[in-house]
Amino acid sequence: MGLRYPPMTFSELGVAMLSSVLNSERAIQVNIAIIKTFVRMRRMIRNDELTKARLDDLEDRIGAHEFQTLMVLDQLGSIKKKLTPAKLNKPLIGFPMPKKGD
Secondary structure, three states: OOOOOOOOOOOHHHHHHHHHHOOOHHHHHHHHHHHHHHHHHHHHHHHHHHHHHHHHHHHHHHHHHHHHHHHHHHHHHHHHHHHOOOOOOOOOOOOOOOOOOO
């Protein structure tokens, strides 16, 4: 394999092969526990992938809703501008009224 150092871990298949070689009761129990750990790890990884896919889908939906909400708010703003009477910059007719204090 061209490795300078021996591997420091077992793969799932390596543990299965090791259990076929070792015959003591304790070695068999340890190998069963290790195989169960590998199975649990595989389930956790799969669940993480499912969770990630769900979160990605949810993020896409929220992004679409956010875009639609911004569009609605923009349209409401333009409607509000149309409903608000425009202030006319016409000069006032007549004489200016004195302020109360002058």
